Amino acid sequence: MRSSNLLKRAHSHNKQTLSSLLHSRGTSPHPQPDTISGHKLIEEETNPNYKPEHWYPARIGEVLNHRYELLVKLGYGMTATVWLAKNIHADGQSGNRKYVTIKINVNTLGEDFQKGRRAIAEKLFSANPQHPGYAHVRFMLDTFRATTKYGDHLCIVYDVLREPIDLCMKKFPGSRFSCGKLRVLLPALLKGLDYMHSECHVVHTDLKPDNIMMGLGDPNLLDHFVQHEHDHPSPRKAPDSHGRIIYTSCSDFGESPTEAVIASAKITDIGLAAWGDEKNTKPIQSNVFMAPEVILQAGWSYPADIWNLGVMLWDLVENIGLFDSISTEPDHYRPEQHLGLMIALLGPPPKEFLARCAKAKWYFDADGQFKYPKYVAEDCKFEHSIHRMNAEEKDLFIDMAKKMLTWVPEERWTAKQLLEHPFLTKERECYWDTPSLSRASTASVGSLIPSRQGTPGLGPTSVPNGSIHHSSLPVRLLELVPSLASSDATEPRLQRQSTNGSLKASENDEKSTSSSTLPLKPKMETLAESKGESNDETLHKKRSVSVNKSNESSQAMIDAILNRGKNHAPKAPAK
Template sequence: MLTSFLQSLPRLGRRWTPLNFTNPNFIQLSASQAIEEETIPGYIAGRYYPTRIGEILKDRYRRYVTLKIFIKSTSMGQQLDDELKIYKRIEGAPQKHPGRKYVRSLLDSFDISGPEDKHRCLVHPPLWESMLDFLFRNPVQRLPTPILAVTLHRLFLALDYLHTECKIIHTDIKADNIMFGIADDSVLSDFENTELQHPCPRKELDGRTIYTSRELRMPKNLGAPILCDFGSAVIGDKEHSEDIQPDIYRAPEVILQAPWSYSVDIWNVGCVIWNLFEGGSLFSGQDPEFQTYRSRAHLAEMIRLLGPPSPSFLARGNLTQRFFSQEGDLYAGELVGEHIPLEQRETSLEGEEKEMFLRLMRKMLQWEPEKRSSAMELEQDEWVQAELHK
C-alpha cells in the first residue's frame, strides 16, 4: 500500500491548473541502489500502483487528502472490500458520539487501473505522523505523562464509539495505528512547496519512478490522536475465535482460541500503553529454545505477571490442551520463572500516582475478558481524569 498527499481538482468543473512537479533539478539515483519500498522483505513491484508525484487520479477534491492505494486487486481477495465495508459501517453509525472525531473517517473510495490490474483507493483527511514516529522523537522513547493521558482518553472514547455505536472490534491497536491530526494546513503547503522547489531524489526502473521519502515538518500544535487502519477490523455482533492481533499484543483468549469479543481491544490497549509509557514491551513471547516468538513463551510471561489463569477460563479454549495439563499447569513451566508483579515493572511513577496508574492497568490486563473494564468505564478512570485536569 502507498500513502501520498495530493491536492486534486475542484468540484463542478471550476478552472484549476494542476501544479507542475516537473522541476528537473533532482538527484538521479542509481538503478542498482535499493531504496524505500524496494527494501521491504518480499517486495514485488508489480503488485503496487506506480504512483508519480503530481499525478491526477480523480477530479473530485480541491483540498489536501491522504490517498491509500492498495496492492493489485487480485492479490487482495476478500480483504479488498473488508476495510471499505467497515468504514461504511462507521459512516452509517450515529455521528454525535464524542468518540466519533477520534476515529479516522473516509471521504471517498474508487478504483484505478494499473499496468497489471486494478487498485482500490481509499481517500482520507490528512493526518500527521503516528504515535510510534512521535515516540522516536523523544530521546528516552517514552511518552510524557500529559500526552499519554490525553491519548488514552481519546482512544477510550474512540473505542466506546466503535464498540457501542458501530459494533466494530478493531483488533490491531498499536502505536503506528494511532496518528496525530494536523491542526495547521501550512504543514502540508510547506511540504508541497519544498517538493516544487527542491524535488526529492529518485530513480527510474522498469518504467516506474521510485522516490525517496520527505518528512512533514513538526507542526506548531498537534491535532488530536486518531485511531486508524481498519484493515483487520471485524463486526462485533458475531462470534469470533480466529487468530488476530500483533503477536506481543495478543489477548490470552486469542492465544487459546477461545471465543473473543470487544474486550480484546481493551487488552490490546493495556499492552500498547505500557509500551509507550514504560519504554519496553510488557510481553515479548520470545522462546529461548526457538529464539523467536512462541505462544507458550507468551503464556508463561502472562503467568509470571498476572498469576495462573482460572480453570473456568482455560476450559473455554480449543487450544488449551496444547499448552496446559488437566490440572491447569503450563507444560513449559520452566519458562515462567519468578512472579514479577506490575508494581516491580513500573518505574516511571511514585506514590499514589503510581498506585492509580497500576489500578488502571489492572482494569485492562485480566485473564478473563469479562473482568476487563469497558472503554466507557476506562474513559472515566481516576488516573486519566486526574491527569487531564492537572
C-alpha cells in the same frame, strides 16, 4: 502470522524527514532529486513478497481520478503505498482541507475483502456522528480505482493526519509520553474505541502506535510541507522495467505536537477490522499484542482491543515494552513463552477460562498446570516495569492496566469504564497524601469507580453487591476523592478539572450500575432455553462467575484513607 502493518515508514538511511531535508539540499531554483542505486532495495521493495506488477506505478505530479494530484509519498506497507495529494477541485483558500491522503492498494485484493472493508467503513462513518468518539476514528472520504495493464488498484481517500504517535513521541523529552500527555491522549483513544465497539459493533484487531495518528493543528502546515518538498525533492530510484519509480517516504510534519494536537488523536487503519458480534476465532493482532483468548482460541471480541491498548501503554511511557522479551518474528514467535510472561504478571489462568479454550491442552495439563514453567519469569511484575512515574502515579497507572490486562476477557473494563478510572479523572493536585496506597491492593482503587454499562451488543451485566454509590460514602472520603462525588442520579455529573486545566463534563450513567464484565456471547437466551432455565437465572449464573472481586477490598481501602486522614489531622494547640 502475517504482518498487519498497513502503514510502515521507511527505516533505512534513505528516509527523509522535514528537519533533515532542511539541511541537506541546495537552493537551486530547479532542484533535482538525488538518485538511489537500482541495486539497493528500498521502501516497499523490501517486503518479502514484493512483485512490481502488483503495485501501482505512482508518480509525483500525476492526477488520479481527474481530481487528486500526487505531491509527496508519506509511507508504504505490505499492501499499499500512501501519498499526500492535492484536491485540485477544492478552494485554494481552504487551508489543510484542500489536501488528502490516498492509499493506493496492490491489485491482488480480493473482491470479498474489499466488500468487507467497505461495509465496516460505511458503518463507522454513519453509525452515530454525535457520539464523542466519532471525532477520534478516521473515515474514508472517497474511493476509486486506478487501472494498469496488470489490473485494478483500489484507492482510498482519507483526511490528512500527522505522523503516527510512535514517531511523534520521539519529539517529546525522553522520547516518551509523560503522564500528563498520556492523560490527554488516552481519553481520545478510549472514546474512539467506545464508538467502534458500542455504536458500530466493530473490533479494530490491530491497535498499536502505528495505527494512531494526531491531527495537524496549524492550518498552514501542509502548504509549508508541500513547498519544502518542491524545493528539496526526496531521493528516489529511476524507473524499473515495470515503469515504477520508488520514492522515499517523508512523513515528518515538524515541531512536537501540542496538547491540543495530542487530544485530536484518531484511530486509523481498519484494514483488519472485524464485526464484534460474530463468532471470531481466526488469528489476529501482532505477536506482542496478542490477547490470551486469541493465543488459546477461546473466541475473541471487543475485549481484545482493550488488551491491545493495555499492552501498548508500556510502548508509550517506558523504554521497554511489557512483552519485549518475546520474539516478534513470525517464524520465531513462541506462544508458550508469551503465556509464561502472562502468568508471571497475572498469575495462572482460571480453570473455567481454560475449559473454553480450544488450544489450552497444548500448553496446560488437565489440572491447569502450565507445561512450560521455565518461561515463567519470577521477576516479571507490573511493579518492576514502571520507572518513569512517582509512587502515586505508578499505583494508579498499574491499577488501570490491570483492568485492561486480564485472562478472562469479560473481566476487562470497557473503553467507557476506563474513561472514569482515577488515573484519568483524578485531579493532580489532590493525590492522597499517603504511602499506604502503594501497599494497598491495586484492585482496590478500581472498586471505588462507579460501574458502567457494558458494550451494547454484548449484553449488560451488573455487580450484585459490589457497587458503591456516592450517597453511601463518608463525607470525608468524598473530600479526599472528589471524583467520587456526583449529583443526583438523574442529573449530569459534576464537572471536574482536567489535566490541562480545561473543564470537562460527562453524562451521568443510568441508574442501574453494571460490572466490568463483557460476555462474548450475548445471545444467552438460547443457552437458557436449552437448559430449561429462565433468562434471568442464566444471566445471574454467568455474571457470578466473572464479576470482578476487587470490590471486596473497597471498605478496607476506605478505612485506610479515613484513618490516614485522622493521623494527619493537626493537633489541638496546648492550653
